[in-house]
Amino acid sequence: MKKQNDSPTAQIKVVKWSPSARSTAVEEFIVRPAILPEAETAARAVLDDIRARGDGAVCEAVAQFEGLKLSAAKMEVTKAERMAAIERVESDFKKAAGESLARIQKFAKAGLRKDWNIQSPKGGMLGEQFYPYDRVGCYVPGGAAPLASTALMTVGLAKAAGVQEVVACTPSEKGGKVNPYVLYALDLAGATEIYRIGGIQAIGAMAYGTKTIKKVQKIVGPGGPYVTAAKRLVYGNVDLDMVAGPSEVAILADDSANPRHVAADLLAQAEHGTGLERALLVTSSPPLAYAVSEELERQAEELDGSPALYRVLNEGTLIVIVDNLDIGMNLINDFAPEHLEVQCREPRVWLKKVRGAGAVFIGPWTPECAGDFVAGPSHVLPTGGTAAMFSGLTVDSFRRRSSFISFTRADLQDVLPHIEQFSRVERLPAHGRSAKIRFEK
Numbered sequence: 538m539k540k541q542n543d544s545p546t547a548q549i550k551v552v553k554w555s556p557s558a559r560s561t562a563v564e565e566f567i568v569r570p571a572i573l574p575e576a577e578t579a580a581r582a583v584l585d586d587i588r589a590r591g592d593g594a595v596c597e598a599v600a601q602f603e604g605l606k607l608s609a610a611k612m613e614v615t616k617a618e619r620m621a622a623i624e625r626v627e628s629d630f631k632k633a634a635g636e637s638l639a640r641i642q643k644f645a646k647a648g649l650r651k652d653w654n655i656q657s658p659k660g661g662m663l664g665e666q667f668y669p670y671d672r673v674g675c676y677v678p679g680g681a682a683p684l685a686s687t688a689l690m691t692v693g694l695a696k697a698a699g700v701q702e703v704v705a706c707t708p709s710e711k712g713g714k715v716n717p718y719v720l721y722a723l724d725l726a727g728a729t730e731i732y733r734i735g736g737i738q739a740i741g742a743m744a745y746g747t748k749t750i751k752k753v754q755k756i757v758g759p760g761g762p763y764v765t766a767a768k769r770l771v772y773g774n775v776d777l778d779m780v781a782g783p784s785e786v787a788i789l790a791d792d793s794a795n796p797r798h799v800a801a802d803l804l805a806q807a808e809h810g811t812g813l814e815r816a817l818l819v820t821s822s823p824p825l826a827y828a829v830s831e832e833l834e835r836q837a838e839e840l841d842g843s844p845a846l847y848r849v850l851n852e853g854t855l856i857v858i859v860d861n862l863d864i865g866m867n868l869i870n871d872f873a874p875e876h877l878e879v880q881c882r883e884p885r886v887w888l889k890k891v892r893g894a895g896a897v898f899i900g901p902w903t904p905e906c907a908g909d910f911v912a913g914p915s916h917v918l919p920t921g922g923t924a925a926m927f928s929g930l931t932v933d934s935f936r937r938r939s940s941f942i943s944f945t946r947a948d949l950q951d952v953l954p955h956i957e958q959f960s961r962v963e964r965l966p967a968h969g970r971s972a973k974i975r976f977e978k
Contacts, residue, residue, distance in 0.1 A: 547837050547850040549830040553858045554868065566855045567872050569815065571780045571921030576766035580737045584770055587741035592749050598738035605713050607733070609749045614715055614731040622720040634722050637911045638689045644913030645697040645932035659947035667936045669699035672751070674743035674775075676758030676768075677723065679708035679735055681810040681843075683716035684759075690915040691758050691930070692726035698935035703728050704743060704753055708735025736760075737767040744771035757930055759784075759917055761811045778934055779919045779927040785815035786905055787874035787894075789865050789887065792822035794880040795901065799825070800832035802878055802904050804840065807854065812845035816854040817872060819865040826856045866890050873925035875918045876905045893925040949975065 554563045586594040592609035599607045654664030675691035678684045688705065695703045705728040709715050715733050723731050732750060734742065740760075746752030756768060757778040765782035786806040788799055803816040820826050837850060859865040866887060869877060873893030881887060884900045891897055895918030898905050909916045917930035953972055960969030 545842065545844060545847040547834045547847055547854075549833050549850060549854055549856060551826050551830055551856040551858065555860055555864060556867075560857075562855065563857055563868070566815075566817065567868070567922075569921060571782065571923050572766050572769055573762045576762040577770065580740075580763055580767040580770055583737040584741045584744075584767060587738065587747070588745045591745075591747035595734060595738045595742050595747060595750075598736070598741075599734055602736050602738070603708055603734070605709060605733075607713060609747070611713070612732045612734055612749055614720065614733055618715070619720060619724045619731075622715075622717040622724065625717045626721045630718060631721070631725075633911075634685065634689065634725055637686065638693050638726060640911055640913040641689055641693045641915070642697045645694050648932055649698075650933055650936075650938075654941075657942075657944060657948050659945050659951050661942070661944040661948040663940070663942055665938055665940050667933070667938050669695075669701075669936050670754045671700070672702040672704065672753045673700050673935060674704045674706065674753035674756040675728070676735075676739060676743075676756060676760055676764060677705055677707040677719060678758075678760055678764075679710070679716055679719060683707075683710075683719045685716070685718040685722040686910050686916065687758060688719055688722035688728070689726050690917060692723060692728045694915055694930065694932050695757075695935045696727040698932045700935050702730070704730045704732070704750070706732045706734050706739035706743060708739075709733040735764075737763050740764060740767035740771060744775045755935070757917060757934060759920075762813060765920075778917060778930050780921055780923045781917050781930075782920045783811045783813040783815075784809045784876075785817075785874050785920055786876040786878065787817040787819065787869045787872055788878040788880060789862060789869055790818065790820045790822070790825060790878075790880040791862060791882060792825055793882050794820070794822075794825055796825055796828035796832050797836075798901065798904070799829045799880060800836050802906075803829070803833060803854065804836055804846075805904070805906050805909075806876065807849040808840070808842070808846050810843065810845050812848040812853075814849045814853055815874075816849065817869070817874065818856045819859060819868055820856070821859055821862050821865060823858050826858050830856055862887070863890075869894075873919075873922045875920045875924060876908070878903070878905055895919050895924045895929045946975075 552560045552562050554560045583598050596607050599605050652666045654662050673695050677687045692703050705723045742750045743753045743756050755776040759781035768777050784806045807814050807816050870892040875895040877894035878898045879887045915930040919927040956972045957969045
């Protein structure tokens with residue numbers, strides 16, 4: 538939409554919904570693709586080329602998609618560049634980054650799963666042990682939104698888990714320089730290698746390996762639709778965290794919520810810049826719904842929003858009025874948002890009713906931006922409805938698990954008849970014999 542002066546304008550959709558009177562607008566909003574087919578087609582071609590030609594294909598992709606002529610020898614950020622970023626970044630940001638990293642790693646270490654064991658029935662031992670990956674790759678978005686916080690919430694977790702080699706890839710700015718705040722955060726968090734490449738080409742380089750960039754075991758981090766598509770296509774060559782694409786937020790609110798605050802929180806996620814973000818308000822209060830709609834339009838003008846922001850407001854924002862909050866929570870669970878804010882009376886009551894959300898922000902003093910930057914849990918979360926089946930990034934995402942079994946002679950003798958039965962039914966006689974032979978003279 539355009540005003541007469543050709544400036545963008547927002548027209549927020551407000552609809553009523555109930556299980557017995559469904560809305561096409563709501564249904565179409567709830568069901569959205571986690572991966573865009575056109576992004577997957579483009580990603581496949583670039584990845585195939587990188588797999589075949591390595592560094593040469595990576596450099597060509599950087600030139601095509603990032604507008605930067607880059608040789609393989611110049612892909613890695615030098616130690617001198619890291620030191621320059623440390624000098625350039627203001628002390629206030631250094632303090633903020635240090636505080637954020639401390640909170641992230643404190644939360645991470647508190648959540649580390651411990652090795653454990655139990656005794657088997659006849660004196661042996663069963664259990665699990667956990668150990669870090671040797672080498673992981675962290676993708677950190679750049680461009681319009683240089684996400685220094687993502688550097689802390691990926692690399693910082695990897696180091697807390699004990700990963701020795703942490704590779705970071707992030708797009709450079711004009712002139713081939715990495716944003717100094719992103720670079721400072723990567724260095725602070727402990728990245729052992731940093732490469733000035735982004736997009737599909739970064740995912741391909743880390744997944745397949747090139748002469749310059751050694752292959753990683755797992756790739757984590759959020760990205761736009763092309764990064765997300767590329768990640769899915771390389772699964773199997775590497776492990777992945779989840780589908781973490783364009784940002785989304787849902788807010789459950791009653792008439793106690795402040796419409797200015799609700800609108801500000803919706804806009805905070807709409808501004809990420811891809812134009813594919815989603816913002817959903819579900820409320821039992823019609824006055825709140827219409828007040829938030831007006832606030833969104835007013836605050837967007839104050840932000841001097843980009844075309845991408847207005848695209849989100851017009852195509853990716855929905856306000857839904859429901860008869861009661863239980864109906865609203867069921868709708869939000871169907872949506873399975875990346876972020877869920879609960880701005881209701883007694884908000885903690887609703888926490889136990891959440892069945893699909895990457896992270897939940899409880900009460901009027903917990904805006905989602907606190908989770909984006911400093912609260913502690915990683916902000917790398919599932920999107921596109923995949924919160925119904927995936928969880929957000931944690932410190933244990935950077936560790937592998939092995940179960941172990943240590944039987945005594947008596948343990949094996951105790952279960953031998955059962956082994957023989959399974960061996961017979963599954964027509965695997967050598968399985969049964971490998972146990973029975975131990976008791977033959």
